[in-house]
Amino acid sequence: MLYNEPSPLETRILSRRFGLPNSAALDTYLATDGYQAFRKAVGMKPEDIVNEVKISNLRGRGGAGFPTGMKWSFVPRTSPKPKYIVVNADESEPGTCKDRLLIEYDPHQLIEGCLIAGLAVDAHKGWIYIRGEYRYLIEIMDKAIGEAYQKGWLGKNIQGTGVDFDLYTHTGAGAYECGEESALLESLEGKRGVPRIRPPFPAVVGAFQCPTILNNVESICAVPPIILNGGQAFADLGVPKAGGTKLTCLTGHVNKPGVYELRLGFPVMQMINEVGGGMRNGKKLKAFIPGGSSCPLLTAAECEGATMDYDSMAARKSMLGSGGVVVMDEDTCMVKAALRIMRFYAHESCGWCIPCREGTTWLRKVLIRFHEGGGTREDIDLLGDVAKNMLGRTFCPLGDAAALPTISIVEKFREEFEDHLNGRPCPFEHAREAVLV
Amino acid sequence: MTFSAELETRFEKLLKSYPAGRERAAMIPMLMYAQDEIGSITDELVEEVARRVGVTSLQVHEVVSYYSMLHRKPMGKYHVQICTNISCLLWDADKLWEQATKKLGIGHKEVTADGQISLEEVECVGACSWAPAIQVNYDFHHFVTPEKLDQLLDSLGKKQ
Numbered sequence A: 001m002l003y004n005e006p007s008p009l010e011t012r013i014l015s016r017r018f019g020l021p022n023s024a025a026l027d028t029y030l031a032t033d034g035y036q037a038f039r040k041a042v043g044m045k046p047e048d049i050v051n052e053v054k055i056s057n058l059r060g061r062g063g064a065g066f067p068t069g070m071k072w073s074f075v076p077r078t079s080p081k082p083k084y085i086v087v088n089a090d091e092s093e094p095g096t097c098k099d100r101l102l103i104e105y106d107p108h109q110l111i112e113g114c115l116i117a118g119l120a121v122d123a124h125k126g127w128i129y130i131r132g133e134y135r136y137l138i139e140i141m142d143k144a145i146g147e148a149y150q151k152g153w154l155g156k157n158i159q160g161t162g163v164d165f166d167l168y169t170h171t172g173a174g175a176y177e178c179g180e181e182s183a184l185l186e187s188l189e190g191k192r193g194v195p196r197i198r199p200p201f202p203a204v205v206g207a208f209q210c211p212t213i214l215n216n217v218e219s220i221c222a223v224p225p226i227i228l229n230g231g232q233a234f235a236d237l238g239v240p241k242a243g244g245t246k247l248t249c250l251t252g253h254v255n256k257p258g259v260y261e262l263r264l265g266f267p268v269m270q271m272i273n274e275v276g277g278g279m280r281n282g283k284k285l286k287a288f289i290p291g292g293s294s295c296p297l298l299t300a301a302e303c304e305g306a307t308m309d310y311d312s313m314a315a316r317k318s319m320l321g322s323g324g325v326v327v328m329d330e331d332t333c334m335v336k337a338a339l340r341i342m343r344f345y346a347h348e349s350c351g352w353c354i355p356c357r358e359g360t361t362w363l364r365k366v367l368i369r370f371h372e373g374g375g376t377r378e379d380i381d382l383l384g385d386v387a388k389n390m391l392g393r394t395f396c397p398l399g400d401a402a403a404l405p406t407i408s409i410v411e412k413f414r415e416e417f418e419d420h421l422n423g424r425p426c427p428f429e430h431a432r433e434a435v436l437v
Numbered sequence B: 001m002t003f004s005a006e007l008e009t010r011f012e013k014l015l016k017s018y019p020a021g022r023e024r025a026a027m028i029p030m031l032m033y034a035q036d037e038i039g040s041i042t043d044e045l046v047e048e049v050a051r052r053v054g055v056t057s058l059q060v061h062e063v064v065s066y067y068s069m070l071h072r073k074p075m076g077k078y079h080v081q082i083c084t085n086i087s088c089l090l091w092d093a094d095k096l097w098e099q100a101t102k103k104l105g106i107g108h109k110e111v112t113a114d115g116q117i118s119l120e121e122v123e124c125v126g127a128c129s130w131a132p133a134i135q136v137n138y139d140f141h142h143f144v145t146p147e148k149l150d151q152l153l154d155s156l157g158k159k160q
């Protein structure tokens, strides 16, 4: 059973097996072109595999949007050290719930993607780092890995090709920061999730001090279709400079929230009105988050003409992010939204660097005060000031991720902060005192 | 410390899942799987895991204090985790949270007197498109309504 009805407007490439009976089973996978891309890749030169991924214009689906083929080309293939593949299935960016489906419904596609990545950089071992809350996915993934070993799709001399590859799952234990690539590697090594200084980047010094390809689940799952049908076919699905589709998690005030696979460049308003079935209760759109709570918010006016791709969002000073779309209607209190978002970052800050640790804590405190009716006019500017002073001054991007949405909310919805002061406190509902510390 | 045969098999496999000399990498998975079996991260468990992966107890404690799913105290038999992050909040998750605290008479990370149910307000659990979402131990509940929550808590209160 799928969690939500598919939409006829989808372009189902990565999700094409979702909903098939026993879609996670090896037999189903093999019956639907499974492992054909691996067979093809075995006959290709490693640099041609990397090149095909470059041609596909695949950009990292974990949030930062870095070109995947380029990232792979940074791995020193001929280094005497072992090379590793690490898949980021930490999926904790608020609004995002798509990697979960890729593992639940099609774990072999992810295994095949790892095998091909291994061929590209001469890696023979990999780990899938799965957030601790997704325990059932670890069982599904372990089962698929077990089946692959049993039928000779993992292990030594895979299908007589002479290729060796070992793959393991690794559980997280509850920490958003461990989705950040270098913190993830620390966590994988059995440490606190405090990020590493870069350079060197993981491609050169990654897991266990060895060159590592580290990609999001969706990026790796895109690799089999790219190799099978050619990079150009994938590129053609999207827009110039950004190929393919994006699993988009529609959340918030729409009639049909759900995860939908849409071409890059899909119009925002069509996504809300047609894929999402329009605004809930016929309300008006007020604010829009394109890809997880770390992105600056757009106003309804800014959504007009916007499309779901990197350039369109960058032109609106936001980001495509992780695919976690959050739709807010006219009844949403933006002070409350800002507070809830900041509580998250304050809770998840790893505490390593002061601008982030103190910045998120103070922003949270000021927002609580504000929402409880004890704010002052200076506080509005203070919020913007503190947030702007965090930008670019933190050890990892979590600081920016906390500051950016706050700055955009204060700038774009300033009148709601003023309403809170002018004896018209929250026109909506009062937030209770924050519980999480 | 003795664990179930299944857990011992899992530990054995884990210790072989990382490059030689990097057994420390098995620490967090071992703690997670052991916590599921014995209920919390006890001092005894910390020492045992430290011994097995070849680090000091202090190095394990340091890790335990970082991760929010590793609990030093036992939670209820059914640990009810209510997400109130943004996508769930837009579907009134904060009201669900209040409903649960009132009904059970306990707050964040507290356990009912009979040890049956505990509550935790959690950050996004990756179910945002099917909000509001709750996790009971590792089971997801999607599109939770006040009525569904009421029934859920009633049934967990009686469940063996």
Ligand SMILES: Cc1cc2nc3c(=O)[nH]c(=O)nc-3n(C[C@H](O)[C@H](O)[C@H](O)COP(=O)(O)O)c2cc1C
Pocket: A059, A060, A061, A062, A063, A064, A065, A066, A068, A088, A089, A090, A091, A092, A093, A176, A177, A178, A179, A180, A181, A182, A214, A215, A216, A217, A219, A220, A396, A397, A398, A401
């Ligand atoms: C605070 C923080 C949290 C992140 N969380 C995730 C995550 O949960 N999943 C993910 O794939 N990437 C996450 N990222 C991005 C990763 O650092 C990294 O860029 C990504 O996994 C690389 O894969 P990609 O190029 O395929 O996107 C996060 C980054 C930051 C700064």
Ligand code: SF4
Pocket: A177, A195, A348, A349, A350, A351, A352, A353, A354, A356, A357, A394, A395, A396, A397, A398, A399
């Ligand atoms: S920015 Fe925040 S999460 Fe990143 S290192 Fe600094 S304190 Fe840690």
Ligand code: FES
Pocket: A094, A095, A096, B083, B084, B085, B086, B087, B088, B089, B123, B124, B125, B126, B127, B128, B131, B133
């Ligand atoms: S915001 Fe609640 S599950 Fe993501």
